[in-house]
Amino acid sequence: MAPRVGVVVFPGTNCEFDVIEAVNALGGTGVTLWHGDRALGDIDAVVVPGGFAHGDYLRPGAIARFSPIMAAVADFAASGGPVVGICNGFQVLTEAGLLPGALQKNRGLKFLCRMTELDVVATETALTTGVASGTRLRIPINHFEGNYTCSAETLAALIAEDRIVFRYVDNPNGSMNDIAGICNEQRNVVGLMPHPERASSALLGSTDGALLLRSLLSVAGRANRERLAVGA
Amino acid sequence: MLFEVHVEVRLRAGIADPQGATIERSLPALGFEGVSGVRVGKSIRFLVESADEASARAEVDVMCTRFLTNPVIEDSVVDIAVASVGAAV
Numbered sequence: 001m002a003p004r005v006g007v008v009v010f011p012g013t014n015c016e017f018d019v020i021e022a023v024n025a026l027g028g029t030g031v032t033l034w035h036g037d038r039a040l041g042d043i044d045a046v047v048v049p050g051g052f053a054h055g056d057y058l059r060p061g062a063i064a065r066f067s068p069i070m071a072a073v074a075d076f077a078a079s080g081g082p083v084v085g086i087c088n089g090f091q092v093l094t095e096a097g098l099l100p101g102a103l104q105k106n107r108g109l110k111f112l113c114r115m116t117e118l119d120v121v122a123t124e125t126a127l128t129t130g131v132a133s134g135t136r137l138r139i140p141i142n143h144f145e146g147n148y149t150c151s152a153e154t155l156a157a158l159i160a161e162d163r164i165v166f167r168y169v170d171n172p173n174g175s176m177n178d179i180a181g182i183c184n185e186q187r188n189v190v191g192l193m194p195h196p197e198r199a200s201s202a203l204l205g206s207t208d209g210a211l212l213l214r215s216l217l218s219v220a221g222r223a224n225r226e227r228l229a230v231g232a
Numbered sequence: 233m234l235f236e237v238h239v240e241v242r243l244r245a246g247i248a249d250p251q252g253a254t255i256e257r258s259l260p261a262l263g264f265e266g267v268s269g270v271r272v273g274k275s276i277r278f279l280v281e282s283a284d285e286a287s288a289r290a291e292v293d294v295m296c297t298r299f300l301t302n303p304v305i306e307d308s309v310v311d312i313a314v315a316s317v318g319a320a321v
Contacts, residue, residue, distance in 0.1 A: 059302055062299065095302065100304075101304060102302050102305045104248070109254050147248075147250065
């Protein structure tokens, strides 16, 4: 059975169908999850996609983290389920406390919409299982608040525990330590500012994002088989 | 009792402030020399009904920690005063 990827939709989310299209093209089954629901249903992975959840009012992710679905996402993550936050989804996961740190306005105050180059740093995460460390990827960004920041202690822990998943080759936004994406201690929750779903087809100018989504589907597939085994 | 609350949300000391830096760089171009330390924050005002000032302050402090600020990068300064007559909305 194809792994099922739940894609969370808040009012103002706008990348959910891009993610579902990319997941389906790679052999998964993408389904939307409404933010007002309290349960995820039969899901093997969760993606919190990009957009402007709740208008980004107060701070990006500040209101979305209180949506009913987020408690279920937190439980799913705590049970080891793969959870990926892309762009605004990364902001939501930091506000929800599922990932450390925060995303500030870009250095230079410009909204950045362009292709970037990233290096894969940490492997064996929900997005980089089977992807070699040092792999260089071309994946676009599209954000105003992607400037990652955290305390010195958190940064030291991220480095020591090999939890910086991606670094920009040429830092576009002032992000601390060139961080483009990080993971939690268990490595099943990953947040990143670049959009893998927008680099998942040759028509889009790069297929490098498909590498990452394939990793997510393989991790989700494992979860899927375990779920079916438990159910059987 | 009704209290008027003013919450000033500020970036913590040491956290880079891209908006403040941009404003600071712009001021000399307009002829304002000698300005430094520009920091941009948010100002949030509201009314709260509470038994007394201490309980109002306690409630606002929780609001700040859970919602109005992101404690990773922001802190807050809270002013509370008994609402003046006619402040109710």
